[in-house]
Amino acid sequence: MTDDGAVTGVGSEMTTGVGNSMTTGVGDSMGNDTVKTVGSVDEPVRVGGSGDGEAVEKLLEAVRAGHAGQVPALLLPLDAAARKAALGKLKALRSEVRAWDWKRWNEAARVRRGLYVAGAGCQTGAAAAATWLGGRDLMGWRPEDGVLVLKVLGDRDAAWAADVAQRLAQRPTVAENSYPLIHGLVTRSGCAVPATDGYVLAWTRQITDSRLLERLREDPQTPVLVPHALTMAETPDRLTWSVGPEAPTHWPTALAALVAEGVLDRARVVDLCVSRLLRGGRPRDLRFPMEVLRLVEPDAAERRERVADWIGMTADAPSPVAGYAQEVLAGLAAEGALSTGALAEMTGGVLFRTEKKLVRAQLTLVGKVLAREPGAADELLPAVAEAFGHEDTTIQERALKLVGRHAAAVDVSVRRELAEQAGLLSPVHRPAAAALFGDDLGDASVGPYEEILPPVPEPQPVGPTATTVEALVEELLTRELPEDPVAFERALDGLVRLARQDRAALEAAVRESFSTESWPQEYYFTHSTHGVEVVLAGLLGLLPKAVTGSRRERTLPESACHHEALTAVLEARLWEAAALIGTDELPFLLASPTLHTGEIDPSVLVERLRAYRDARVEPAPADFAQALLRVGRAGPSAGPAADAAAALDTPAGRRLASWLRTTGPLGAKVRFLRRGADRPSMKWWLFDRIVVEIDESPVVRAEFPPAFRWVGGALDATPRRCHHWIGSRALWASVLPVDREFLAACVLPSLAWGVDGSQRGTAEPLIALGESEGPVGRAVALALAFGIGGHDADDRLRAVDAVLVLASRGSLDARGLGTELAWLVAEGSVKPNRLADALRTAAASGAYATVWAVLEAALPELLGAEKPVRGLGEVLAVAADCVERCGAGGELSGLDAVASARGSSQLLVQAKRLSGALRLVAGQTLTETA
Incomplete structure (x- = not known):
């Protein structure tokens, strides 16, 4: 091993040498590094034969034990064949760890650290190594993990290390969290600095401290990475910290100093800042380039060269950027360096904005120019007239007064154009406009008022469900079911129907199209049905019967919140469908809406119950309860439908008839607790004070399934602060479509x-x-x-x-x-x-x-x-x-x-x-x- 950690001679025989002996970092049982003598330059280590298997097993033991610090030393004696064998076992261990449940999370994290280091050392190709090191489950979150990987990659040549570094830098999340490793590979290989968003983001976090200016000055990466930071769509967080310019961590001040010293090219920095501001984006992301531009101020020639850019910013950029560009253009106008056409174009864009400060400043600017150059009125006043339609009538008034001061100097055609624009003025200013324009105003100020409202929405019928397995699976995969109540109901009914018609084909399609590995795990459906996934799991027989039964009969606690209650209705239906799908007990859904609002035509529901009677099937409780909540009770067809339902002479028919004849609107009252004087009283916020009182309904409490009984008044009338995620909002309205x-x-x-x-x-x-x-x-x-x-x-x-x-x-x-x-x-x-x-x-x-x-x-x-x-x-x-x-x-x-x-x-x-x-x-x- 050389001084920089390189190892030579990897193969069936490996020779290393550092002075008289070779030392490697070996972690003890606690993961701490110790020094162990492996050999000397006169006695090369020869690896091969039966010892390879034992060495591989020792490596695997260290990885399983989570001793990542021992891995570099254990990898050192392995030749290429042994490393290949070890890699296969490491991949198997990685798959095993992926299947562990959350209870073994800490253990899995330790094992993954070892896998991260060992797998990198066993890879031979740069692409494979980068893929391993970029794995979401293995990625090193600690800086020391990157140091360990650099140790095991010390024997690779510069081109290989550069290839890995560039591949890792191209992946944003990997580059962001593996900066020490990538930087080490770049330094070792001497390759070009990888100017990518992830690498720059990580670099800014590494280099930002109280010595920021000094560190930037010393870092050879600065001339490459700073220009890239100025072009990023999302500015790195360290560059936007809310610190004053006197703070040592203030990036704009540091960059201005580097520009003054010549470390950064001033013209390029200005160009990049202007380009970034012109592209637009969130104010947060534009704050950094704008601060830099204010400190590295463009000279007179640069301001004049970029007139079109400044005008674009005044029209479309966020307010702070538009204000800055307006200041620059106002300065050019004062110098006489802004043409009348450019000022007119700028004025039209600014006066279209809603920010009153910008609009007032623009009217003032135009007024100054017209006072100095009256001949520009023909070109400027039509642009000023854009403010006649501004939402603020004081802005309209200022614009009208400005036009009035200079209207006498304009051409007749321009005057008529201005009079036409006056039709946009608020009625309060039209008398003044009439006095200004006289007969030219025409009929712009007269005409009866017409209240314009949207067309009355007509209920749209719900289309038929999918009739083939292929069409149904495509709908399940491509439609956003939680966001579309109609698509959700069509898909659910289609699943139930096709499971009866061709269960084998549907099961095969589901196994092929969905990732089902997690469905058998007990915890997966503990807190959520995951939409129709629970029904698909029931179709495949992956749900324990005990779990399905308990979830179907689940009763809401009296302290449950109302959005939890609405979601419970949806979940009860899904668990019921999961338990009965593919059986004779659920041939199709009674609760499928006939209108896009979720409502069911009462005559259609009667016909569905007739089909159930003829098939000698009793309605599923949750399905029938939802159907009753959805059936239209106020229309003219409700009475005849009640008679037809009673004529079925079935319990379900009689329930429907009674519901249609006697059930009025479901009742609820709302009141608010008095607002408290302090937050600890839990009465400060609005959602802490809402009390919803649901009217008692003996029919609902006695005849509906447990998940529905809250509709009959089973919840406590107390305010509730919900501490869990609010989901399924889009589906709530379809639960109660006729009880607004x-x-x-x-x-x-x-x-x-x-x-x-x-x-x-x-x-x-x-x-x-x-x-x-x-x-x-x-x-x-x-x-x-x-x-x-x-x-x-x-x-x-x-x-x-x-x-x-x-x-x-x-x-x-x-x-x-x-x-x-x-x-x-x-x-x-x-x-x-x-x-x-x-x-x-x-x-x-x-x-x-x-x-x-x-x-x-x-x-x-x-x-x-x-x-x-x-x-x-x-x-x-x-x-x-x-x-x-x-x-x-x-x-x-x-x-x-x-x-x-x-x-x-x-x-x-x-x-x-x-x-x-x-x-x-x-x-x-x-x-x-x-």
Whole structure:
């Protein structure tokens, strides 16, 4: 072994030499390294014959014992043949460890460390070695593991080591977690530094400390890896740490110093930063290149060369980047280095943005340029007119005043173009526009208001299930069943039907198409059915009967949360199907919906029960219970269907007839505990205070299976904070498709997570609420209010869609929704900016009158609050826009008191605007279109 750890002469005979003797690191029983003399330069070690088997077994024993530190010494005497034999046994051990359950996790982790080192030393090809070292189950998480691997690879030539290093660096996760190993191979082989995302990420973590600048200066990798870091889509976390520029770990400051010293090329750094900002991305990922660009400031020539880049940033980049680019272009404009055409292009892009600070700054910039160059009005004013359609009426007013100051100097055709754009102005500014443009304004300011709502959604029939094994398996593999209730129900019914028709073919297809290794393991289905996987496992006979029976009869504890109860209904059906699939007891599912909402046509359910009667089959309890919850009870076909069900003269027929004739809507009430003064009281957060009281239903409690009895009032009426993952949201609505108010009450606790916390996707059931049947009460109003006040923008959009769908169906209680929003905003649960964002989006769709009806109910309480509600001015702006456009009038309690105050805050300005709009005699006719 040479000084750098290289071993020469690997083969049937291996000679090593370090001075007079060779020493190797051998780990003791505790894994600590000790020094052992193996031989001397005068007495080469010869390996072969019967000793190989014993040496291989010693290696395997050390690996099994988890003594990774002993592996390099035990590998040293093995020749190529012995290592090949050892590799086969190591692979077998690796497969064995993969099958161990979680109870042996610590033991498996120790064994894997040994496998990681030993397997690398036994591989001969670079590709095979890289594959072994990059294995997800073996990857070394400790730096010392990489050191051990470098020891066992010490005999490989430079080209081989370079090949392995490059292969490992190309795999992001491997490079990130195996940096010491890859860096050691790069250093040893002298190959090019692998500039990959994973390697750069690991490098930044290794090098960031209080000596950052000094370490960067000394590291030969810096000129290669820094430019790559500036191009990465996701900036390494160490480069975005929130530390001040005076901190020794502040990367932008360190890089600026290296640029000043000439270690990094200044022009290249500037170019890379500009390119990265132009590509866009998350603000977090753009913060680093922007800070570097501010410190390594482009010179005058570089700023002028990149005018198109700066303009692109002002239009599309996140606000901080757009603001920086706007500053650069404003400087060029002040120097006279920005053409009028470029300024017009920039203005059009900036005025399309929603950030008021950027828009105001752009109008100021254009005003300064026009004051200096009046001849530019023809080209600049049409761009300024883009602000006539801005959501903020104060921005509209500033733009109109700017146009008014310079409109006299423009050409007639430009004046007409500006007059056409004035049609985008809010009604409050149209009198000023009429005074400015006169006859050129034309009919832009007249016309009756039309309320635009989405078409009333028509229930869509559910298509037939797959009729062949191939089609069913394809559907199971390609459709996102947990996210699509219709696809989930079709697949489940298809499984049941085809298992009766051709069980052997279905079993063969399932074994071929699905990874079934974990299904027989007892713990796999302990906490989840994994969707239809549990049914497939039942089909293959991989579920113990005792487990299946206990899960079918599982009773929810009285303290269970409501989303857990909804999921329990789904799981009960799946466990029942898993137990009965392929038998005569379940020929097909009674609960398969006939409409996309999850509802079942009552006449269809009667025919299904008739088929069961003719086949002399009793309905499966969970399947029939779900069918009863889904059957339409309010339509005109319910009465005749009840008579037909009774005529079947079966217990199931009589149950259905009774259900259709006597069962009204399932009942639930919602109330809230008083908000506490401190968080330890567990009454601070919204989801800690919701109490859902389900009405008692003796029929449900007596006749439904255990997993369904909570629908009849079996759960305690207490608030619950759920500490487990909320899954199957998309399938909840199909459990109760004809009891909208009841379903809304059940999903309120999960919706509250989207208001109080940062949960995403909590509003998924809201669209189904809009399309479902049943009465609308306080629970629906609260569900919509929670969605409107949600943290996630996508959830707020779902809530807006639900509001508009309910309005188009004539089912929206706008006053009830406004009342719930008022107290939620007043107590601080719903933030006014989220409310304004959601209602502005709804109004922009054309539903100004609907949004005003909501705000008309919500605003009196908020305007009359003892302490002004922070952010209320933004909500008043939406209200004023709605009133101006739909022509509503009247009085609003508390508005005059706010509007009469002095000041220039957003609240006072918008209060005055709303007050004036309500008093304006609009003379508009309100029509509603679908």
